[in-house]
Amino acid sequence: MKVRRTSTLFVLGLIVLLGLLHPTVSEEIRTAGRMEDNRCICTFIPPYIAADSPRSNSVQCPAGSTEDVPFLKREMEFLQQHHIANRKQLNFQTERLQNVSVHIWRLEERYRERLGQQRTWEVRLLSLIEENKQLRGAVFKQDENLKLVTSRLESMTRELTYLRDLNWRIQFRVQQESLKNKMYRQTVEEIRKRLFAAEGDVGEFLWALTRVLATMPLSARQKLHEMVALAQTTPTEEPEKAGKPNASWEPIPTDPTEEEREFVATPKPRRRSVKKMPGT
Incomplete structure:
Protein backbone atom coordinates (compact mmCIF):
# COMPACT_ATOMS: atom_id res chain seq x y z
CA MET A 1 0.00 0.00 0.00
CA PRO A 47 1.94 37.83 -37.64
CA TYR A 48 1.51 36.52 -41.16
CA ILE A 49 0.45 39.20 -43.70
CA ALA A 50 -0.20 38.15 -47.26
CA ALA A 51 1.65 39.93 -50.11
CA ASP A 52 -1.53 41.20 -51.75
CA SER A 53 -2.96 42.42 -48.46
CA PRO A 54 -3.70 46.13 -48.19
CA ARG A 55 -1.66 46.13 -44.92
CA SER A 56 1.33 44.56 -46.61
CA ASN A 57 4.61 46.52 -46.30
CA SER A 58 5.49 45.69 -49.88
CA VAL A 59 2.41 47.48 -51.06
CA GLN A 60 2.84 50.44 -48.74
CA CYS A 61 6.63 50.68 -49.09
CA PRO A 62 7.76 49.10 -52.31
CA ALA A 63 11.37 50.19 -51.55
CA GLY A 64 13.22 50.94 -48.35
CA SER A 65 14.61 54.34 -47.34
CA THR A 66 17.56 55.57 -45.31
CA GLU A 67 15.25 56.58 -42.48
CA ASN A 145 -9.04 -34.43 18.86
CA LEU A 146 -10.84 -32.25 21.38
CA LYS A 147 -14.18 -33.49 20.10
CA LEU A 148 -12.98 -37.09 20.43
CA VAL A 149 -11.71 -36.43 23.95
CA THR A 150 -14.99 -34.71 24.82
CA SER A 151 -17.02 -37.66 23.52
CA ARG A 152 -14.74 -40.06 25.41
CA LEU A 153 -15.13 -37.97 28.55
CA GLU A 154 -18.90 -37.98 28.16
CA SER A 155 -18.92 -41.77 27.74
CA MET A 156 -16.67 -42.13 30.80
CA THR A 157 -18.98 -39.81 32.73
CA ARG A 158 -21.94 -41.97 31.76
CA GLU A 159 -20.03 -45.09 32.79
CA LEU A 160 -19.06 -43.49 36.10
CA THR A 161 -22.68 -42.49 36.69
CA TYR A 162 -23.79 -46.06 35.96
CA LEU A 163 -21.07 -47.45 38.25
CA ARG A 164 -22.06 -44.99 40.98
CA ASP A 165 -25.69 -46.09 40.72
CA LEU A 166 -24.56 -49.72 40.74
CA ASN A 167 -22.36 -49.06 43.76
CA TRP A 168 -25.29 -47.42 45.53
CA ARG A 169 -27.46 -50.44 44.76
CA ILE A 170 -24.75 -52.79 45.97
CA GLN A 171 -24.38 -50.79 49.17
CA PHE A 172 -28.12 -50.89 49.64
CA ARG A 173 -28.11 -54.66 49.09
CA VAL A 174 -25.17 -55.02 51.47
CA GLN A 175 -27.05 -53.02 54.09
CA GLN A 176 -30.08 -55.22 53.57
CA GLU A 177 -27.94 -58.37 53.79
CA SER A 178 -26.24 -56.94 56.87
CA LEU A 179 -29.62 -56.37 58.49
CA LYS A 180 -30.69 -59.88 57.51
CA ASN A 181 -27.41 -61.27 58.82
CA LYS A 182 -27.93 -59.42 62.07
CA MET A 183 -31.42 -60.87 62.32
CA TYR A 184 -30.03 -64.32 61.50
CA ARG A 185 -27.36 -63.92 64.19
CA GLN A 186 -30.01 -62.93 66.69
CA THR A 187 -32.08 -65.96 65.66
CA VAL A 188 -29.03 -68.23 65.94
CA GLU A 189 -28.26 -66.76 69.35
CA GLU A 190 -31.79 -67.45 70.50
CA ILE A 191 -31.60 -70.99 69.10
CA ARG A 192 -28.25 -71.49 70.82
CA LYS A 193 -29.74 -70.33 74.10
CA ARG A 194 -32.66 -72.68 73.64
CA LEU A 195 -30.25 -75.50 72.73
CA PHE A 196 -28.22 -74.90 75.85
CA ALA A 197 -31.39 -74.89 77.89
CA ALA A 198 -32.57 -78.09 76.17
CA GLU A 199 -29.18 -79.71 76.79
CA GLY A 200 -29.52 -78.90 80.47
CA ASP A 201 -33.02 -80.35 80.57
CA VAL A 202 -31.88 -83.48 78.71
CA GLY A 203 -28.95 -83.87 81.10
CA GLU A 204 -31.27 -83.62 84.09
CA PHE A 205 -33.67 -86.09 82.46
CA LEU A 206 -30.88 -88.58 81.76
CA TRP A 207 -29.59 -88.22 85.28
CA ALA A 208 -33.05 -88.85 86.70
CA LEU A 209 -33.57 -91.78 84.30
CA THR A 210 -30.26 -93.30 85.38
CA ARG A 211 -31.23 -93.03 88.99
CA VAL A 212 -34.63 -94.60 88.28
CA LEU A 213 -33.11 -97.48 86.30
CA ALA A 214 -30.60 -98.07 89.06
CA THR A 215 -33.41 -98.59 91.55
CA MET A 216 -35.39 -100.97 89.28
CA PRO A 217 -34.93 -104.78 89.56
CA LEU A 218 -33.28 -106.75 86.77
CA SER A 219 -36.52 -108.32 85.48
CA ALA A 220 -38.14 -104.93 85.17
CA ARG A 221 -35.13 -103.66 83.29
CA GLN A 222 -35.27 -106.58 80.84
CA LYS A 223 -38.98 -106.03 80.28
CA LEU A 224 -38.38 -102.32 79.68
CA HIS A 225 -35.60 -103.18 77.23
CA GLU A 226 -37.91 -105.52 75.31
CA MET A 227 -40.59 -102.84 75.14
CA VAL A 228 -38.08 -100.36 73.75
CA ALA A 229 -36.88 -102.91 71.19
CA LEU A 230 -40.45 -103.60 70.08
CA ALA A 231 -41.06 -99.86 69.69
CA GLN A 232 -37.92 -99.46 67.56
CA THR A 233 -38.68 -102.35 65.17
CA THR A 234 -40.03 -101.62 61.66
CA PRO A 235 -43.19 -103.24 60.23
CA THR A 236 -41.13 -105.27 57.69
CA GLU A 237 -39.17 -107.09 60.38
CA GLU A 238 -40.16 -110.62 61.35
CA PRO A 239 -41.99 -111.10 64.65
CA GLU A 240 -39.51 -113.54 66.09
CA LYS A 241 -36.63 -111.19 65.43
CA ALA A 242 -38.55 -108.20 66.71
CA GLY A 243 -39.44 -109.96 69.97
CA LYS A 244 -35.90 -111.06 70.80
CA PRO A 245 -33.84 -108.80 73.02
CA ASN A 246 -30.84 -107.05 71.57
CA ALA A 247 -27.68 -109.14 71.87
CA SER A 248 -25.62 -106.07 72.73
CA TRP A 249 -27.75 -105.29 75.76
CA GLU A 250 -26.08 -105.57 79.10
CA PRO A 251 -27.94 -105.42 82.39
CA ILE A 252 -27.40 -102.50 84.67
CA PRO A 253 -25.33 -103.64 87.67
CA THR A 254 -27.19 -103.75 90.98
CA ASP A 255 -24.14 -104.03 93.19
CA PRO A 256 -24.09 -101.17 95.73
CA THR A 257 -20.43 -100.46 94.95
CA GLU A 258 -21.26 -100.30 91.23
CA GLU A 259 -24.14 -97.98 91.98
CA GLU A 260 -21.90 -95.70 94.02
CA ARG A 261 -19.27 -95.72 91.25
CA GLU A 262 -21.93 -94.93 88.65
CA PHE A 263 -23.37 -92.26 90.86
CA VAL A 264 -20.00 -90.64 91.29
CA ALA A 265 -19.18 -90.92 87.57
CA THR A 266 -22.45 -89.34 86.49
CA PRO A 267 -23.19 -86.42 88.77
CA LYS A 268 -26.31 -84.34 88.47
CA PRO A 269 -25.82 -81.93 85.59
CA ARG A 270 -26.10 -78.21 86.19
CA ARG A 271 -27.48 -75.60 83.88
CA ARG A 272 -24.74 -73.79 82.05
CA SER A 273 -24.85 -70.07 81.77
CA VAL A 274 -25.34 -68.95 78.19
CA LYS A 275 -22.70 -66.42 77.21
CA LYS A 276 -23.19 -63.93 74.46
CA MET A 277 -21.25 -64.68 71.32
CA PRO A 278 -18.92 -61.92 70.12
CA GLY A 279 -20.40 -59.72 67.42
CA THR A 280 -24.03 -60.21 68.49
Whole structure:
Protein backbone atom coordinates (compact mmCIF):
# COMPACT_ATOMS: atom_id res chain seq x y z
CA MET A 1 0.00 0.00 0.00
CA LYS A 2 2.83 2.44 0.82
CA VAL A 3 4.50 1.75 -2.52
CA ARG A 4 1.26 2.44 -4.37
CA ARG A 5 0.83 5.72 -2.51
CA THR A 6 4.42 6.70 -3.35
CA SER A 7 3.93 5.89 -7.04
CA THR A 8 0.67 7.86 -7.05
CA LEU A 9 2.38 10.88 -5.45
CA PHE A 10 5.22 10.61 -7.97
CA VAL A 11 2.83 10.68 -10.92
CA LEU A 12 0.89 13.60 -9.42
CA GLY A 13 4.13 15.59 -8.86
CA LEU A 14 5.21 14.95 -12.44
CA ILE A 15 1.84 16.15 -13.75
CA VAL A 16 2.06 19.31 -11.60
CA LEU A 17 5.56 20.10 -12.87
CA LEU A 18 4.50 19.62 -16.47
CA GLY A 19 1.50 21.84 -15.79
CA LEU A 20 3.79 24.56 -14.46
CA LEU A 21 5.99 24.40 -17.55
CA HIS A 22 3.19 24.34 -20.12
CA PRO A 23 1.51 27.69 -19.24
CA THR A 24 4.88 29.46 -19.43
CA VAL A 25 5.54 28.17 -22.96
CA SER A 26 2.02 29.01 -24.07
CA GLU A 27 2.38 32.45 -22.55
CA GLU A 28 5.62 32.95 -24.48
CA ILE A 29 3.93 31.92 -27.70
CA ARG A 30 0.86 34.09 -27.22
CA THR A 31 2.60 37.21 -25.84
CA ALA A 32 4.62 39.53 -28.04
CA GLY A 33 7.38 42.08 -27.52
CA ARG A 34 7.89 42.68 -23.76
CA MET A 35 10.52 41.74 -21.16
CA GLU A 36 10.04 40.94 -17.51
CA ASP A 37 13.00 40.29 -15.15
CA ASN A 38 15.47 39.44 -17.91
CA ARG A 39 12.90 37.15 -19.38
CA CYS A 40 11.70 37.65 -22.92
CA ILE A 41 8.11 36.90 -23.60
CA CYS A 42 7.81 36.75 -27.39
CA THR A 43 7.83 34.33 -30.27
CA PHE A 44 10.06 36.01 -32.84
CA ILE A 45 7.36 35.12 -35.35
CA PRO A 46 5.56 38.20 -36.70
CA PRO A 47 1.94 37.83 -37.64
CA TYR A 48 1.51 36.52 -41.16
CA ILE A 49 0.45 39.20 -43.70
CA ALA A 50 -0.20 38.15 -47.26
CA ALA A 51 1.65 39.93 -50.11
CA ASP A 52 -1.53 41.20 -51.75
CA SER A 53 -2.96 42.42 -48.46
CA PRO A 54 -3.70 46.13 -48.19
CA ARG A 55 -1.66 46.13 -44.92
CA SER A 56 1.33 44.56 -46.61
CA ASN A 57 4.61 46.52 -46.30
CA SER A 58 5.49 45.69 -49.88
CA VAL A 59 2.41 47.48 -51.06
CA GLN A 60 2.84 50.44 -48.74
CA CYS A 61 6.63 50.68 -49.09
CA PRO A 62 7.76 49.10 -52.31
CA ALA A 63 11.37 50.19 -51.55
CA GLY A 64 13.22 50.94 -48.35
CA SER A 65 14.61 54.34 -47.34
CA THR A 66 17.56 55.57 -45.31
CA GLU A 67 15.25 56.58 -42.48
CA ASP A 68 14.64 52.90 -41.72
CA VAL A 69 18.30 52.23 -40.73
CA PRO A 70 18.08 53.54 -37.10
CA PHE A 71 14.84 51.69 -36.71
CA LEU A 72 16.46 48.50 -37.94
CA LYS A 73 19.38 49.00 -35.54
CA ARG A 74 17.01 49.44 -32.66
CA GLU A 75 15.18 46.35 -33.81
CA MET A 76 18.45 44.41 -34.00
CA GLU A 77 19.45 45.54 -30.51
CA PHE A 78 16.02 44.63 -29.27
CA LEU A 79 16.30 41.23 -30.94
CA GLN A 80 19.73 40.66 -29.39
CA GLN A 81 18.38 41.55 -25.97
CA HIS A 82 15.51 39.20 -26.59
CA HIS A 83 17.95 36.52 -27.71
CA ILE A 84 20.09 36.92 -24.58
CA ALA A 85 17.00 36.91 -22.40
CA ASN A 86 15.78 33.79 -24.15
CA ARG A 87 19.20 32.12 -23.63
CA LYS A 88 19.03 32.93 -19.93
CA GLN A 89 15.48 31.71 -19.82
CA LEU A 90 16.52 28.52 -21.63
CA ASN A 91 19.39 27.96 -19.19
CA PHE A 92 17.09 28.53 -16.24
CA GLN A 93 14.46 26.18 -17.64
CA THR A 94 17.18 23.62 -18.46
CA GLU A 95 18.44 23.83 -14.88
CA ARG A 96 14.92 23.44 -13.58
CA LEU A 97 14.36 20.53 -15.95
CA GLN A 98 17.61 18.97 -14.72
CA ASN A 99 16.45 19.38 -11.14
CA VAL A 100 13.12 17.88 -12.05
CA SER A 101 14.89 15.00 -13.81
CA VAL A 102 17.07 14.40 -10.73
CA HIS A 103 14.01 14.52 -8.54
CA ILE A 104 12.20 12.12 -10.87
CA TRP A 105 15.25 9.82 -10.85
CA ARG A 106 15.30 9.88 -7.04
CA LEU A 107 11.59 9.16 -6.99
CA GLU A 108 12.18 6.26 -9.39
CA GLU A 109 14.94 4.93 -7.11
CA ARG A 110 12.64 5.23 -4.13
CA TYR A 111 9.92 3.60 -6.15
CA ARG A 112 12.25 0.70 -7.01
CA GLU A 113 13.28 0.39 -3.37
CA ARG A 114 9.68 0.47 -2.26
CA LEU A 115 8.84 -2.03 -5.00
CA GLY A 116 11.57 -4.35 -3.70
CA GLN A 117 10.26 -3.88 -0.18
CA GLN A 118 6.78 -4.57 -1.46
CA ARG A 119 7.99 -7.79 -3.08
CA THR A 120 9.71 -8.85 0.13
CA TRP A 121 6.54 -8.03 2.05
CA GLU A 122 4.52 -10.00 -0.51
CA VAL A 123 6.87 -12.97 -0.05
CA ARG A 124 6.50 -12.64 3.71
CA LEU A 125 2.76 -12.34 3.30
CA LEU A 126 2.68 -15.51 1.21
CA SER A 127 4.77 -17.31 3.82
CA LEU A 128 2.45 -16.00 6.54
CA ILE A 129 -0.57 -17.17 4.53
CA GLU A 130 1.04 -20.62 4.21
CA GLU A 131 1.79 -20.69 7.93
CA ASN A 132 -1.76 -19.56 8.60
CA LYS A 133 -3.06 -22.46 6.50
CA GLN A 134 -0.84 -24.88 8.43
CA LEU A 135 -2.00 -23.39 11.72
CA ARG A 136 -5.62 -23.69 10.60
CA GLY A 137 -4.99 -27.35 9.75
CA ALA A 138 -3.38 -27.90 13.15
CA VAL A 139 -6.25 -26.10 14.87
CA PHE A 140 -8.73 -28.23 12.93
CA LYS A 141 -6.90 -31.40 14.00
CA GLN A 142 -6.81 -30.19 17.59
CA ASP A 143 -10.52 -29.44 17.36
CA GLU A 144 -11.19 -32.96 16.09
CA ASN A 145 -9.04 -34.43 18.86
CA LEU A 146 -10.84 -32.25 21.38
CA LYS A 147 -14.18 -33.49 20.10
CA LEU A 148 -12.98 -37.09 20.43
CA VAL A 149 -11.71 -36.43 23.95
CA THR A 150 -14.99 -34.71 24.82
CA SER A 151 -17.02 -37.66 23.52
CA ARG A 152 -14.74 -40.06 25.41
CA LEU A 153 -15.13 -37.97 28.55
CA GLU A 154 -18.90 -37.98 28.16
CA SER A 155 -18.92 -41.77 27.74
CA MET A 156 -16.67 -42.13 30.80
CA THR A 157 -18.98 -39.81 32.73
CA ARG A 158 -21.94 -41.97 31.76
CA GLU A 159 -20.03 -45.09 32.79
CA LEU A 160 -19.06 -43.49 36.10
CA THR A 161 -22.68 -42.49 36.69
CA TYR A 162 -23.79 -46.06 35.96
CA LEU A 163 -21.07 -47.45 38.25
CA ARG A 164 -22.06 -44.99 40.98
CA ASP A 165 -25.69 -46.09 40.72
CA LEU A 166 -24.56 -49.72 40.74
CA ASN A 167 -22.36 -49.06 43.76
CA TRP A 168 -25.29 -47.42 45.53
CA ARG A 169 -27.46 -50.44 44.76
CA ILE A 170 -24.75 -52.79 45.97
CA GLN A 171 -24.38 -50.79 49.17
CA PHE A 172 -28.12 -50.89 49.64
CA ARG A 173 -28.11 -54.66 49.09
CA VAL A 174 -25.17 -55.02 51.47
CA GLN A 175 -27.05 -53.02 54.09
CA GLN A 176 -30.08 -55.22 53.57
CA GLU A 177 -27.94 -58.37 53.79
CA SER A 178 -26.24 -56.94 56.87
CA LEU A 179 -29.62 -56.37 58.49
CA LYS A 180 -30.69 -59.88 57.51
CA ASN A 181 -27.41 -61.27 58.82
CA LYS A 182 -27.93 -59.42 62.07
CA MET A 183 -31.42 -60.87 62.32
CA TYR A 184 -30.03 -64.32 61.50
CA ARG A 185 -27.36 -63.92 64.19
CA GLN A 186 -30.01 -62.93 66.69
CA THR A 187 -32.08 -65.96 65.66
CA VAL A 188 -29.03 -68.23 65.94
CA GLU A 189 -28.26 -66.76 69.35
CA GLU A 190 -31.79 -67.45 70.50
CA ILE A 191 -31.60 -70.99 69.10
CA ARG A 192 -28.25 -71.49 70.82
CA LYS A 193 -29.74 -70.33 74.10
CA ARG A 194 -32.66 -72.68 73.64
CA LEU A 195 -30.25 -75.50 72.73
CA PHE A 196 -28.22 -74.90 75.85
CA ALA A 197 -31.39 -74.89 77.89
CA ALA A 198 -32.57 -78.09 76.17
CA GLU A 199 -29.18 -79.71 76.79
CA GLY A 200 -29.52 -78.90 80.47
CA ASP A 201 -33.02 -80.35 80.57
CA VAL A 202 -31.88 -83.48 78.71
CA GLY A 203 -28.95 -83.87 81.10
CA GLU A 204 -31.27 -83.62 84.09
CA PHE A 205 -33.67 -86.09 82.46
CA LEU A 206 -30.88 -88.58 81.76
CA TRP A 207 -29.59 -88.22 85.28
CA ALA A 208 -33.05 -88.85 86.70
CA LEU A 209 -33.57 -91.78 84.30
CA THR A 210 -30.26 -93.30 85.38
CA ARG A 211 -31.23 -93.03 88.99
CA VAL A 212 -34.63 -94.60 88.28
CA LEU A 213 -33.11 -97.48 86.30
CA ALA A 214 -30.60 -98.07 89.06
CA THR A 215 -33.41 -98.59 91.55
CA MET A 216 -35.39 -100.97 89.28
CA PRO A 217 -34.93 -104.78 89.56
CA LEU A 218 -33.28 -106.75 86.77
CA SER A 219 -36.52 -108.32 85.48
CA ALA A 220 -38.14 -104.93 85.17
CA ARG A 221 -35.13 -103.66 83.29
CA GLN A 222 -35.27 -106.58 80.84
CA LYS A 223 -38.98 -106.03 80.28
CA LEU A 224 -38.38 -102.32 79.68
CA HIS A 225 -35.60 -103.18 77.23
CA GLU A 226 -37.91 -105.52 75.31
CA MET A 227 -40.59 -102.84 75.14
CA VAL A 228 -38.08 -100.36 73.75
CA ALA A 229 -36.88 -102.91 71.19
CA LEU A 230 -40.45 -103.60 70.08
CA ALA A 231 -41.06 -99.86 69.69
CA GLN A 232 -37.92 -99.46 67.56
CA THR A 233 -38.68 -102.35 65.17
CA THR A 234 -40.03 -101.62 61.66
CA PRO A 235 -43.19 -103.24 60.23
CA THR A 236 -41.13 -105.27 57.69
CA GLU A 237 -39.17 -107.09 60.38
CA GLU A 238 -40.16 -110.62 61.35
CA PRO A 239 -41.99 -111.10 64.65
CA GLU A 240 -39.51 -113.54 66.09
CA LYS A 241 -36.63 -111.19 65.43
CA ALA A 242 -38.55 -108.20 66.71
CA GLY A 243 -39.44 -109.96 69.97
CA LYS A 244 -35.90 -111.06 70.80
CA PRO A 245 -33.84 -108.80 73.02
CA ASN A 246 -30.84 -107.05 71.57
CA ALA A 247 -27.68 -109.14 71.87
CA SER A 248 -25.62 -106.07 72.73
CA TRP A 249 -27.75 -105.29 75.76
CA GLU A 250 -26.08 -105.57 79.10
CA PRO A 251 -27.94 -105.42 82.39
CA ILE A 252 -27.40 -102.50 84.67
CA PRO A 253 -25.33 -103.64 87.67
CA THR A 254 -27.19 -103.75 90.98
CA ASP A 255 -24.14 -104.03 93.19
CA PRO A 256 -24.09 -101.17 95.73
CA THR A 257 -20.43 -100.46 94.95
CA GLU A 258 -21.26 -100.30 91.23
CA GLU A 259 -24.14 -97.98 91.98
CA GLU A 260 -21.90 -95.70 94.02
CA ARG A 261 -19.27 -95.72 91.25
CA GLU A 262 -21.93 -94.93 88.65
CA PHE A 263 -23.37 -92.26 90.86
CA VAL A 264 -20.00 -90.64 91.29
CA ALA A 265 -19.18 -90.92 87.57
CA THR A 266 -22.45 -89.34 86.49
CA PRO A 267 -23.19 -86.42 88.77
CA LYS A 268 -26.31 -84.34 88.47
CA PRO A 269 -25.82 -81.93 85.59
CA ARG A 270 -26.10 -78.21 86.19
CA ARG A 271 -27.48 -75.60 83.88
CA ARG A 272 -24.74 -73.79 82.05
CA SER A 273 -24.85 -70.07 81.77
CA VAL A 274 -25.34 -68.95 78.19
CA LYS A 275 -22.70 -66.42 77.21
CA LYS A 276 -23.19 -63.93 74.46
CA MET A 277 -21.25 -64.68 71.32
CA PRO A 278 -18.92 -61.92 70.12
CA GLY A 279 -20.40 -59.72 67.42
CA THR A 280 -24.03 -60.21 68.49
